[in-house]
Amino acid sequence: MVSIISVAKAAGVSNKTVSRVINGEPYVTEETRERVEKAIRDLGYIPNMAARLIRSSRSNTFGIITDYVSTTPYSVDIVRGIQDWANANGKTILMANTGGSIEREAEVWKMFQSHRIDGVLYVTMYRRTVDPEAGDVQIPTVMINCRSQTNELLPSIEPDDYQGAQDLTRYLLDKGHRKIGYIRLNPILQGAELRLEAFLKTTREFGLTEGDLAIKLGMEGPVGSENNYVFAAATEMLMQKDRPTAIMSGNDEMAIQIYIAALSLGLRIPEDISIVGFDDFRTVSMALKPELTTAALPYYDLGLTGAERLNTLLQGNKSDRPQWVLPCKLIERGSVSPPACS
Amino acid sequence: MVSIISVAKAAGVSNKTVSRVINGEPYVTEETRERVEKAIRDLGYIPNMAARLIRSSRSNTFGIITDYVSTTPYSVDIVRGIQDWANANGKTILMANTGGSIEREAEVWKMFQSHRIDGVLYVTMYRRTVDPEAGDVQIPTVMINCRSQTNELLPSIEPDDYQGAQDLTRYLLDKGHRKIGYIRLNPILQGAELRLEAFLKTTREFGLTEGDLAIKLGMEGPVGSENNYVFAAATEMLMQKDRPTAIMSGNDEMAIQIYIAALSLGLRIPEDISIVGFDDFRTVSMALKPELTTAALPYYDLGLTGAERLNTLLQGNKSDRPQWVLPCKLIERGSVSPPACS
DNA sequence: CAGCGACATGACAACGTCGACATATTTTTC
DNA sequence: GAAAAATATGTCGACGTTGTCATGTCGCTG
Structure with a gap:
C-alpha cells in the first residue's frame, strides 16, 4: 500500500x-x-485512517446501535438522516443491530470501543423507553426515537406523537366531523398512549362527549407477533347504525385494513367515511386510493438532528434540556372530506 | 485508554x-x-482495532455501498442478512449510501480505501444492472441484487424473478384460472421484464392464448417519481364483461390498489377475483385482508450469501460461475381461490 | 551428561501518521 | 543593517499492536 x-x-x-x-x-x-x-x-x-486514529485518538466515527431498525421498513429514514449528516461532515458510520438481544448489545458496545468510536447513536425501531447498557460505558450517547428508563439525563430525541395526533384530531374536527372512531395502536408502543391521549383531550376540549367517540383496540401482544384485530374492529365500528363519519387509525399500515373493511361494506372513501393514518409510511400512505391523510413521523430529521447533537456534545457543549421532541407534520391527501350530512 | x-x-x-x-x-x-x-x-x-490493523493490514471490515437501500423499506433485509453474517463471523460493517450520486459513490470508495476495507458489498434497492466504479478500484467486490453492466465476471447475487413469477403463474393455473390479468411493474426495473416473460411463457406452455390474458402497465417513469396507473388499470380490467378471474400484480404494493379497485366495484376477494403479488413485502402482504399470496424475494439470504461469498473470495477461493441466483419462495396466503364457475 | 527439541517468554522493530521541536530561510521592524 | 518575527521545511519519537528473532527452561534421548 x-x-x-x-x-x-x-x-x-x-x-x-x-x-x-x-x-x-x-x-x-x-x-x-x-x-x-x-x-x-x-x-x-x-x-490510512487507522494510522491516523492511533496517533490522534479521534476516530471521527459514530456508531449506530439499533434494535430492529435495519430489519424493519419503518424507521430506516432515521439511519438515512444520520448517514447524510455524517457524509456532509466527514464522519464515518459503524452500524450494528442487536436484534433485541442483550448479549449481542454488550458485544456491540465492546466492538464500538475497540474501534475507539467517538460517540454512539442509540436508535430504536419504535418509540419506547429502554435501558441501554450505556450506563457502564462512558461513550457519549444520544438516544433516538427512545429515551432511557434509568437515566433521565441521557440526551434523547423523539417524535412528538402528542402534537401529531392533536393536529390530526383538530383537522377532522375542523372538517366538521363530530362522530369519530379511533382504532388503537398496540398499547405496548409508547406512541400509542400519547396519540390516544391527544385524541381524547382534543375531542373533549372541542366539546365532544364519550358517546361521540368509538374507540377500539387494533393490535396487541409482543411486537413482531401481535394479534391483529383491525379489520374486525373497523368492520364492527362501521356496521353500527350510528357509525362514525371519520376514523383515526393508529398508523398507516392499519389503515389498509380500515380501507378494506369500509369498501367491503360498500362505503366510499372519503364520501361516506373519512380516514386518517399516522406515520406517513409512504409505501402505504401513497399506495392507498385515495391517498391517505396522515401525520409524518419526522424520522429523517430525528437522525439528522441526533447526529448533529452528538457532535455538539462531543465538542463539549452541553445542551440545556436533555430530551428533545420533533414535530409530526400533517400531510393532507385525499382521504378526508366533510361528513355527508352535517 | x-x-x-x-x-x-x-x-x-x-x-x-x-x-x-x-x-x-x-x-x-x-x-x-x-x-x-x-x-x-x-x-x-x-x-485497539486501529493499531491491530496498522500492523497486520487486515481490517476484518466489509463495506456496504448502497444506492437507496437504507432509504427504502424494500430491501433492508439484505442489510440485515449481511450484518447477521458479519456478527457471526467477527467482521465489522462500514456502511454508506450514495443516494444515486456518482460523485458520492467515488467518495465512498475512497473512504472505504482509507479504512483499508477487506471487501465491498455493492447493494442496490431494486434489481438492475449497474456500472460501479469498482473497475478502477481493486477491492474485491460482490454485487447484491444487481449485476455489472461492463464486467460480466464480477460476482453477483440476484433473486430469481423468473422462477418466482413462473411459480405464481403455475399456482394460479393449477387452481383452475384460465383468464388471468397481469399488471406490470415499472419496465425500468430488471425484474419487471423477467416476471412478465415468465408469466407469458408459462401461460403459453399451458395452452392459454393471448385472448385469455389481460396485460396492463401499472407504473412507468423514473424510480421515485413514477406515474402510477395501477388503480385505473385494475378498475378498467375488472370492468370488462369478460374480466379475468385472477390478477397477478407486479408487486405487493401495487396489489393494494388492485384490492381497492376490486372492492370498490363490489367484488369479493378471493371469491370473485383472486390476486397474487410479488416480493412478500410483509408490511403490505400481511396487512391486506385476506392476506396476500405472493412470492418472497429472498432479500435476507441475498445479504447473507453475499457476505459469505465475499469472504470466500477474500480467502483466495475463486468460484466457478460468477453470477448466482436465489429462488423466490411462493408464500401461500388467502387471496387466491379457484374461479367461481369453471 | 552432552545434545536436542519442545515449550515459554521477552526484546525490539515496524506499521503509517502526526505532534513537538529544531533548523533554515525570508521578511519585517526600528 | 542587525535583531526579531514570520514562513517553510525537516528530524524524531510516539501511538498500540504484532511479527521476527533471541533467549531461557525444561524433559528426554542415546
Whole structure:
C-alpha cells in the first residue's frame, strides 16, 4: 500500500510536509503543495485512517446501535438522516443491530470501543423507553426515537406523537366531523398512549362527549407477533347504525385494513367515511386510493438532528434540556372530506 | 485508554505475552494465561482495532455501498442478512449510501480505501444492472441484487424473478384460472421484464392464448417519481364483461390498489377475483385482508450469501460461475381461490 | 551428561501518521 | 543593517499492536 513516505519520496520532500498538505496546514509554499498534490494523485495515495486514529485518538466515527431498525421498513429514514449528516461532515458510520438481544448489545458496545468510536447513536425501531447498557460505558450517547428508563439525563430525541395526533384530531374536527372512531395502536408502543391521549383531550376540549367517540383496540401482544384485530374492529365500528363519519387509525399500515373493511361494506372513501393514518409510511400512505391523510413521523430529521447533537456534545457543549421532541407534520391527501350530512 | 502495556505491567509479563493470550496463540502456560486474563478483566482492556490493523493490514471490515437501500423499506433485509453474517463471523460493517450520486459513490470508495476495507458489498434497492466504479478500484467486490453492466465476471447475487413469477403463474393455473390479468411493474426495473416473460411463457406452455390474458402497465417513469396507473388499470380490467378471474400484480404494493379497485366495484376477494403479488413485502402482504399470496424475494439470504461469498473470495477461493441466483419462495396466503364457475 | 527439541517468554522493530521541536530561510521592524 | 518575527521545511519519537528473532527452561534421548 502506498503510504505517506512513498509520496514524500516522489515529491522530494519530507513526510511531515506531505502530512501538512494533506491536512491543509499552513506554512507550505504553493509550489511545494502542488508538487505534493501531484505525487498524491499520481500514486493514488489515500490516507490510512487507522494510522491516523492511533496517533490522534479521534476516530471521527459514530456508531449506530439499533434494535430492529435495519430489519424493519419503518424507521430506516432515521439511519438515512444520520448517514447524510455524517457524509456532509466527514464522519464515518459503524452500524450494528442487536436484534433485541442483550448479549449481542454488550458485544456491540465492546466492538464500538475497540474501534475507539467517538460517540454512539442509540436508535430504536419504535418509540419506547429502554435501558441501554450505556450506563457502564462512558461513550457519549444520544438516544433516538427512545429515551432511557434509568437515566433521565441521557440526551434523547423523539417524535412528538402528542402534537401529531392533536393536529390530526383538530383537522377532522375542523372538517366538521363530530362522530369519530379511533382504532388503537398496540398499547405496548409508547406512541400509542400519547396519540390516544391527544385524541381524547382534543375531542373533549372541542366539546365532544364519550358517546361521540368509538374507540377500539387494533393490535396487541409482543411486537413482531401481535394479534391483529383491525379489520374486525373497523368492520364492527362501521356496521353500527350510528357509525362514525371519520376514523383515526393508529398508523398507516392499519389503515389498509380500515380501507378494506369500509369498501367491503360498500362505503366510499372519503364520501361516506373519512380516514386518517399516522406515520406517513409512504409505501402505504401513497399506495392507498385515495391517498391517505396522515401525520409524518419526522424520522429523517430525528437522525439528522441526533447526529448533529452528538457532535455538539462531543465538542463539549452541553445542551440545556436533555430530551428533545420533533414535530409530526400533517400531510393532507385525499382521504378526508366533510361528513355527508352535517 | 488502557493499552496492552498496562495489562502487561499489571500481569507482570511482557506485552507480547499479553498479545499471545488475546489472540489465543499457543505457548502460554495456563497459569500465565489466567493471570493475564484477570488483568484484562480488571482493567477493562479492549484491543485497539486501529493499531491491530496498522500492523497486520487486515481490517476484518466489509463495506456496504448502497444506492437507496437504507432509504427504502424494500430491501433492508439484505442489510440485515449481511450484518447477521458479519456478527457471526467477527467482521465489522462500514456502511454508506450514495443516494444515486456518482460523485458520492467515488467518495465512498475512497473512504472505504482509507479504512483499508477487506471487501465491498455493492447493494442496490431494486434489481438492475449497474456500472460501479469498482473497475478502477481493486477491492474485491460482490454485487447484491444487481449485476455489472461492463464486467460480466464480477460476482453477483440476484433473486430469481423468473422462477418466482413462473411459480405464481403455475399456482394460479393449477387452481383452475384460465383468464388471468397481469399488471406490470415499472419496465425500468430488471425484474419487471423477467416476471412478465415468465408469466407469458408459462401461460403459453399451458395452452392459454393471448385472448385469455389481460396485460396492463401499472407504473412507468423514473424510480421515485413514477406515474402510477395501477388503480385505473385494475378498475378498467375488472370492468370488462369478460374480466379475468385472477390478477397477478407486479408487486405487493401495487396489489393494494388492485384490492381497492376490486372492492370498490363490489367484488369479493378471493371469491370473485383472486390476486397474487410479488416480493412478500410483509408490511403490505400481511396487512391486506385476506392476506396476500405472493412470492418472497429472498432479500435476507441475498445479504447473507453475499457476505459469505465475499469472504470466500477474500480467502483466495475463486468460484466457478460468477453470477448466482436465489429462488423466490411462493408464500401461500388467502387471496387466491379457484374461479367461481369453471 | 552432552545434545536436542519442545515449550515459554521477552526484546525490539515496524506499521503509517502526526505532534513537538529544531533548523533554515525570508521578511519585517526600528 | 542587525535583531526579531514570520514562513517553510525537516528530524524524531510516539501511538498500540504484532511479527521476527533471541533467549531461557525444561524433559528426554542415546
